[in-house]
Each structure stands twice: as C-alpha cells, then as structure tokens.
Amino acid sequence: MKPAPFEYVRPDTLDAAVQALNHEDARIIAGGQSLVPMMNFRLVQPERLVDINRIEALTPIVQTDTGVRVGALTRHVEAEYHPLLREHFPIISEAMPYVAHLAIRNRGTIAGSLCHADPSAEWPLLAILLNGEIEILGGSGSRTVPAEEFFMAPLTTDIAETELVTGVFFPSPPASCGMAFDEVSWRAGDFAIVAAGALVYIEKNRFVNVRLVLGGVFDTPIRITALEEALVGQSANQDAIEAVLSLTTKDLEPNDDLHASAEYRLSLVHVLARRVLTCALERASS
Amino acid sequence: MSSKTHITLTINDEPYRADVEPRMLAADFLRDELALTGTHIGCEHGVCGACTILLNGVSVRSCLLLAIQLDDAEVQTVEGLGSTREMHRIQTAFREYHALQCGFCTPGFLMTVQDILNTLPLRNDKEIRDALSGNICRCTGYDHIVKAVRSLVTERDKIANQ
Numbered sequence A: 001m002k003p004a005p006f007e008y009v010r011p012d013t014l015d016a017a018v019q020a021l022n023h024e025d026a027r028i029i030a031g032g033q034s035l036v037p038m039m040n041f042r043l044v045q046p047e048r049l050v051d052i053n054r055i056e057a058l059t060p061i062v063q064t065d066t067g068v069r070v071g072a073l074t075r076h077v078e079a080e081y082h083p084l085l086r087e088h089f090p091i092i093s094e095a096m097p098y099v100a101h102l103a104i105r106n107r108g109t110i111a112g113s114l115c116h117a118d119p120s121a122e123w124p125l126l127a128i129l130l131n132g133e134i135e136i137l138g139g140s141g142s143r144t145v146p147a148e149e150f151f152m153a154p155l156t157t158d159i160a161e162t163e164l165v166t167g168v169f170f171p172s173p174p175a176s177c178g179m180a181f182d183e184v185s186w187r188a189g190d191f192a193i194v195a196a197g198a199l200v201y202i203e204k205n206r207f208v209n210v211r212l213v214l215g216g217v218f219d220t221p222i223r224i225t226a227l228e229e230a231l232v233g234q235s236a237n238q239d240a241i242e243a244v245l246s247l248t249t250k251d252l253e254p255n256d257d258l259h260a261s262a263e264y265r266l267s268l269v270h271v272l273a274r275r276v277l278t279c280a281l282e283r284a285s286s
Numbered sequence B: 001m002s003s004k005t006h007i008t009l010t011i012n013d014e015p016y017r018a019d020v021e022p023r024m025l026a027a028d029f030l031r032d033e034l035a036l037t038g039t040h041i042g043c044e045h046g047v048c049g050a051c052t053i054l055l056n057g058v059s060v061r062s063c064l065l066l067a068i069q070l071d072d073a074e075v076q077t078v079e080g081l082g083s084t085r086e087m088h089r090i091q092t093a094f095r096e097y098h099a100l101q102c103g104f105c106t107p108g109f110l111m112t113v114q115d116i117l118n119t120l121p122l123r124n125d126k127e128i129r130d131a132l133s134g135n136i137c138r139c140t141g142y143d144h145i146v147k148a149v150r151s152l153v154t155e156r157d158k159i160a161n162q
Ligand SMILES: Cc1cc2nc3c(=O)[nH]c(=O)nc-3n(C[C@H](O)[C@H](O)[C@H](O)COP(=O)(O)OP(=O)(O)OC[C@H]3O[C@@H](n4cnc5c(N)ncnc54)[C@H](O)[C@@H]3O)c2cc1C
Pocket: A027, A028, A029, A030, A031, A032, A033, A034, A035, A036, A037, A052, A072, A098, A099, A100, A101, A104, A107, A108, A109, A110, A111, A112, A113, A115, A116, A118, A120, A121, A122, A123, A159, A163, A164, A165, A166, A189, A190, A191, A192, B045, B046, B047
C-alpha cells in the first residue's frame, strides 16, 4: 500500500499555490490525514501534489469587528485550544476531541476537513451550524460561499480543482446564545454514526433563533428547519423542546449502512437532538 | 516524475541528509532508508498508531506523512527515547507494569505517551484511555498500559507540585 508516483510542489505564497494548481490533475495536500490514506489505497492518484503547509497566509486566526476568521491551515488541535475560538465559539473545543485521535488532530486542518466533506465529519456540521462563510481563491480571484451551500454530496463540495480554501469566517453570535455538540460513534475517535449540534438564542425568556444541525444521517450535514421554526417565539423551556422534538425525525430518511441501520440512526437522532437542544438552552439561560 | 529531492532534517538530535522520491512515506523512509526500524507499520492508513513519531514535538502518524515533508523538520522516533541499557522512564514504566506482550504496538504507544504527558492533564483513567485511543494493541487488553501511564502521570504531577 504505497502512493503512485506524483510530482511534488511546495509553494510559499498563495499566488504560487494558485499557479501550481493550474495543472492537469493537481491536488492540494494540507494535513494529509484523509488524502494520504486514499493515496496509499490508490483510490486517488494525483499527477501533482501541491503542499500548502508552508504558506503562512493560511495560518492566522484573527478577530474582526463582526466575527472570527480562521485560516485554512488551522489544525484541529489548535482550533480546540485557541483562546478566541474558546471565547466566542466554545462548541468548537467541545467537538474537536471527537475528531479522530490526537496524532491525527495534530496534523489535520479545518479546510482539509471541509473540502474532504465526509458526511459524518464534525467541521462541516459546525460550519453550517455557526453560519460559516468559506473563503475560496482561484485564478480568477476570490469568492465566498456560505457553508450551507458548500457541501453538495459525500466527498463533493462547491470547489473547483484549481481553487483553494483560504479560510472560514464565523460571524459572532449574540451574547444570549448557547451552543452544544454531541455525537455517538462505535469507538472513541471513529467517525460519528450520528452527530448533532444546536445553537439557541433567547431573549426575554423566549426562543428568538434556533439552529439544529445533524451529521452522519444523510449525504451532507442537514439543518432541521421545521423544528427550528417551530421553536421560535415559544417560551424558552424544556417543555417547548419536548413538544417539537418529533419534528426532528419527521420525513427523515437516514442512511442505512454497515455502521448502523436507518432505524438505529433515527433513535440516535431523537436522543442527540434532545441532548444538544437542552444543553444549549441551559447555556443560553446561564 | 520520480526524480528525487534533497531534504535535510534532524532525527533524535542527529542531522540527516537524504534524497527522496516524493511518494515515499515518512514511515518507509525511517525504516528502509535509515534502518530506524523501531517505528512500526501496521495499517498504513492512520488507524493503528504503530507508526507514531514526534514531528516538531507533537505526535503524528508517519504513514500519513511524506518523507519529503520532513524537510527542515525535527523528528523523534522511539530510538531516541532510550536504549536497552539506559531506558527512558516511560519505557521502564511499561516494563514495570507489563504493558507489552508481543511489543509490536509498543513504539507507537511510547511516542504517544511522551506527547500526552506533555500536553494533557490526564486526570483519570477515562482521560488516559481517551488519549491512548488512537493506538491499537492486540495483546494486552490495555489495562496494563493504562496502569503504566497512570504511574507516569502521578510521578509527573508530584514533581510539578513540588
Ligand atoms: C483514523 C482516522 C480517523 C478519522 N476520524 C475522523 C473523525 O472522526 N472526524 C473527522 O472529521 N475526521 C476524521 N478523520 C479525518 C481528519 O479529520 C482529516 O484531518 C480531515 O478530514 C482532512 O484534513 P487534512 O488537513 O488532513 O486534509 P488532506 O487530507 O490534506 O486533504 C483532504 C482533501 O481536501 C483537499 N484540501 C485540503 N486543504 C484544502 C484547501 N485549503 N483548499 C482546497 N482543498 C483542500 C485535498 O486536496 C483533499 O482532497 C480521520 C482520519 C483518520 C486517518
């Protein structure tokens, strides 16, 4: 199990990276934690590998007036411990320990995870939940795509082979906001069978805005808008959550595969949705 | 396409130079080119942890890293930990607690333990088991490995509190 031969390029700047990508069958390597296994199995055999690990412009995490911008090369471990992210988006450090194992988190990156787009992966779910905006650079300039429109199918996103993700912008949530993440997997570090994240804003003891996103259920992470809408305007308490909880699984047809049956996934969805909504509400209230 | 590239790096505090083909994995480079066969290869897709090394101080999978990416890097392998005559404290703890049987997984565990002792609080056995979850052992049933790590954590925290 070894990769097929390829040409290796290691640009130091974004311009050089974009140029290097303008080539037949070029592929970016970031952490390599999803790509190299696929190359070892020869599921992918790129002609040219563009190593972006030395591009300094891809590393910073900075606060702006309206949120936090996270550089594409931010490793899962860095995201888990970064003070800015801990302060504004504590759900990220809550979710990161579920991503693989320490040695993989030391190397794997946020953009690599988003671009790999595994249906069970934590970052795509978080990006949608937190209303992230994905910044993309290509030969004809840069563009921004809302996370909700970025994921098209398993392992398929709205990014061309000649483009690269440079970072993700997370808009600041209001102060009266609570967030929570939870998942169930067979073993520690495995991909989730079902993962769930919730974001709850309350004002004057009422739900003003709610987001509930599930991963591992379907081809891409999905928002449960029926439940979100049903909660808005209701009194912010557990009874309100219980009253709408069945909307989570209504019309949901989860994947049925060797990891879990559709039926088991449905019951996990129910349990996890309740857990994250309840926990997010508690956090919003305190 | 298979032309070689020159890299320079430090392994276990010794300088190395080599010419490598881009597709060579770091694990194969260490084992086959440099005869540092302490780093083991189990699965070659990041699952088993046998190939764990330290790259610039943190644990990584050497089967998911290219040798060419080691250019300018500082690498630590199990050979740098200790020798049979002069074992590292982590190694003596593994011996004391019978934390190995066949030993295939051991180099990966030792490197992981070195990282987690530096970076994680490891307040209880659950945290220790979580931190070790990326390393698979088919022999021991893990209990003795957890005991060895617990003793190392106790020692670490005693020193830190002095
Ligand atoms: C044993 C194991 C268990 C794992 N478990 C989990 C898990 O539970 N949850 C989870 O989320 N992940 C898991 N992963 C995957 C891990 O999180 C990877 O780090 C992540 O999926 C990919 O990030 P990377 O930086 O390593 O990307 P790479 O492997 O380098 O790249 C992945 C893909 O993204 C593309 N790409 C990378 N960066 C960019 C960019 N900036 N712009 C455009 N394209 C880019 C590459 O071309 C490639 O197609 C696991 C991996 C392993 C080996």
